[in-house]
Amino acid sequence: MSVQVKQRRRGHVEPRPEGAVQEVAHQFEDIGQQNESYIVGMWSFLVTEIMFFGGIFMTYIVYRTKYPQTFTIASGELDWKAGFLNTLILLTSSLSMAFAVRNAQLGKRWRTLLCLGITILCAFGFLGVKTVEYSTKWAHHLVPGPNFHFSRHGGEQAAPADRGTSFVEDASPETSGGGAKPEGEIPQHEAQLFFGLYFASTGLHGVHVIIGIILLAYWGGLVQFNARAARDFIPIEMVGLYWHFVDIVWIFLYPLLYLIGSPKL
Amino acid sequence: MDVTTTEPSSARKNYLNWDHSWQSWLFTLDHKRIGILYLISISAMFFLGAVAISLVRVELATPRGDLVESETYNKLFSAHGIIMVFFFLVPSIPATLGNFLIPLMIGARDLAFPRLNLLSWYLFTIGGGFAMTAFITGGVDTGWYFYTPYSSTYSNNQVALTIIGVFIAGFSSIATGVNFIVTIHKMRAPGLTWFRLPLFIWAHYATSVIIVLGTPVVAITLLLVLLERAFRIGVFDPALGGDPILFQHMFWFYSHPAVYIMILPSMGVISELMAAFTKKRVFGYSFIAFSSIAIALLGFLVWGHHLFTTGQSMYAGMVFSVLSFLVAVPSAIKVFNWTATIYKGQVEFTAPMLYALGFIGLFTIGGLTGLFLAAMAVDIHLHDTYFIVAHFHYIMVGGALFGYLGGLHYWWPKITGRMYPEGWAKLAAGITFVGFNLTFFPQFILGQMGMPRRYHFYPEEWQALNVLSSAGASILGLGYAIPLFYFLWSLRYGKLADANPWRAVGLEWRVPSPPPAHNFDEIPIVVWEAYEFVPEDADEAEQDREAMPGVPAGGHE
Amino acid sequence: MAHHAASAHNGHHAEMHEHHVMDVAVYWKVFLALMFFLILTVAAAIFDLQVIIQKATGLNIRGLNIMIMLTIAVIKATLVVMYFMHVKDGTRLTWIWAAAGFVWLLLMFAMIMSDYIARGEVEQAPPGWEQIH
Secondary structure, three states: OOEEEOOOOOOOOEEEEOOOOEEEEOOOHHHHHHHHHHHHHHHHHHHHHHOOOOOOHHHHHHHHHOHHHHHHHHHHOOOOOOOHHHHHHHHHHHHHHHHHHHHOOOOHHHHHHHHHHHHHHHHHHHHHHHHHHHHHHHHOOOOOOOOOOOOOOOOOOOOHHHHHOOOOOOOOOHHHHHOOOOOOOOHHHHHHHHHHHHHHHHHHHHHHHHHHHHHHHHHHHHOOOOOHHHHOOOOHHHHHHHHHHHHHHHHHHHHHHHOOOOOOO | OOOOOOOHHHHHHOOOOOOHHHHHHHOOOOHHHHHHHHHHHHHHHHHHHHHHHHHHHHOOOOOOOOOOOOOOHHHHHHHHHHHHHHHOOOOOHHHHHHHHHHHHHOOOOOOOOOHHHHHHHHHHHHHHHHHHHHHHOOOOOOOOOOOOOOOHHOOOOOHHHHHHHHHHHHHHHHHHHHHHHHHHHHHOOOOHHHHHHHHHHHHHHHHHHHHHHHHHHHHHHHHHHHHHHHHHOOOOOOHHOHHHHHHHHHHHHHHHHHHHHHHHHHHHHHHHHHHHHHHOOOOHHHHHHHHHHHHHHHHOHHHHHHHHOOOOOOHHHHHHHHHHHHHHHHHHHHHHHHHHHHHOOOOOOHHHHHHHHHHHHHHHHHHHHHHHOOOOHHHHOOOEHHHHHHHHHHHEEEEHHHHHHHHHHHHHHHHHHHOOOOOHHHHHHHHHHHHHHHHHHHHHHHHHHHOOOOOOOHHHHHHHHHHHHHHHHHHHHHHHHHHHHHHHHHHHHHOOOOOOOOOOOOHHOOOOOOOOOOOOOOOOOOOOOOOOOOOOOOHHHHHHHHHOOOOOOOOOO | OOOHHHHHHHHOOOOOOOOOOOHHHHHHHHHHHHHHOOOOOOOOOOOOHHHHHHHHHOOHHHHHHHHHHHHHHHHHHHHHHHHHHOOOOOOOHHHHHHHHHHHHHHHHHHHHHHHHHHHHOOOOOOHHHHHHO
């Protein structure tokens, strides 16, 4: 009496009113349950990602409050214009990702593919700019390690005379005259911490971008060959959630790393 | 793990015998089989961790360092800690019993993401492989918490490899956590509301929340240690302007809640055992349910009590101290409610119940000694002594491990379709209890006398207590070994179990033992409350079981 | 079927919760807003409001710039979460999990920073301490 029976509806295909076709996996009862499971699952995974990057941000907060001056000076060494370009690229990629999801929802295969393609292109653009930035830092001995040496190159080829106008006023004449010896001014370890955090955070973010490219390409490929799995829009939406998250991380990284050093136009 | 084909139990297709090929095991998406894979892996890990600590206990039988050198000693206790914490206790109950039982208990055919579940086991195995490689190729001597700058700058052994192993195992635990959260939210059978759920499920939900919120933080922290080792970026090295206490903060932000990852599932098991062996609804159901959530959330706010003596601000210490006292409240609520459940119940002293009763006593001792350590002034005396060691072993072994063993006995008939030998099991439970107390109670006294942990020699006057502790450890080892033998024995020779050998309630007892691969022929609709025992009218309960489609009433086949 | 009544308890909103397909215009508007805020952030960094206010009124608000930039970043992130990530149309459960990470992260920041802020405040020995020892 107390047990009633529910009909099983496993493995059936449900056409969406909007156009996409979804298949119910065996462990789910209906498509609503399946879709929301994926969304909640992805969000709880993103919670772990938030906490993961949160650890880096935590470290950043601690050392920025500990060494505010050095962080400001060291931040001036980053190329805020390159960062601006990258933010632009990532936001654009987020827009095209959002459109990819929308087209997948509507079951528009070719448009989905086009949008995924644009997203991937943007991602490669982002990595390209990042590579240029990294190689500049390498050339300037700003990669933490035994070769680290921070002397202000003044971001955009600033002349040595430029130095006096910057943050620290009391540079003694012999160090500013020496050209390459401003160590008395900027503690090397503190600067190395900034660049360590710069490389750790942007590097981890970069790894996420690369994973994003792989995911996008994989699902793009499935859509291309019209695989059964790719008729469902939910996987694309999942990739989208991930990609937007990567974007959000950058939204915070950009001002914290590039813009705290009073950039000049 | 095969069930022999000559036995009648194999007449019915179940999750164990529908396919015997190794591929069907290694590529299985069935939560029950993945649970078994985990069971085998973590048992192997437990064995390795136990071997490491046996050597430590043998060394400590004499005051001189005569068996191993100090360096080897450091590597042994580090291996013990790392294996037991990251590769045994964290996955122990969730990945085996949780994996096996959650879908059965909530009336689902599988976890929400079966492939993620399999991936989790592979990640665990790969992580374990890295850690094992590290131990074989030189070992690691940092202790399980990798304190910087020793681990990041000075230690010249396999820290990097070990950290990579722990990092990967962390992802396996995250995968499990995400899977459980979604499954418990979305896969419950119709009618199975939150307050009809078994408390085991509540405990696992709370555990999963901790896993998801905490594990990534330790992952990034250990990654920073790796980066520090590779590039000397200096985040945790005071010589380079970094702050080692930041490492401790971020490490314990995960690793203190991780204690609750280990103990909460065990508490869930105890709730089930209490109901099943007193034949009563658990007293204060909603209090126990909410105290799980409260422990999960409050547990995140107390980590600073690990830093009382390491340079944390005194004010922060005071806040953390008060919060640490607070977390005792939900834990005590649970203990009181379990005790109240026994009152006027029909208590059956089966082996699982013996473990459960042991849990309550030992957990109470462990918890109360924890309050000593949460008091700042007392902690300064007891910090890094054997008192701490005894305290957390009362929680981890007396609590988490007893719950695990109790649960394993209780659900063994469901998992394998065979009963374990009750007499031997009771004996083993008794031996474990005696051996455990003999091992760790002397350590409270040693710690109070000031014996510091992690040294391989000590003054003569502490020898008597240390010998007692080592003797207890060998009894404890015997207590662990006996179940291993009779569990394996029971796979072939054990009495066949019917669907519900304990006459317990709960959806998992309404399917045959062992369950079919798809769990439920039809998804049940739940219209009864949790732990609804019907003692005066047993016939009706029997009818219920008969009415359940696909379940033969009153016995096996 | 009886199951509809039962599954309402269960939180499957299969019937109620359809996936909203957002308007193209919404995405474009959000994108333009993001662009606007991006330029605003950079402007706030270049034309240092802190310096300007100090020159005009003599009032030095420390950390004003970083606060402005972070506020803008929070707004941008919220826009992305709400519209691009569809949380706006999500169920309550999605809302909870979307918020959980950010809330918990702030908690971690607050707890750890509370230690750093309070460091070194009470290193002074109480009066009469020397006589005891």
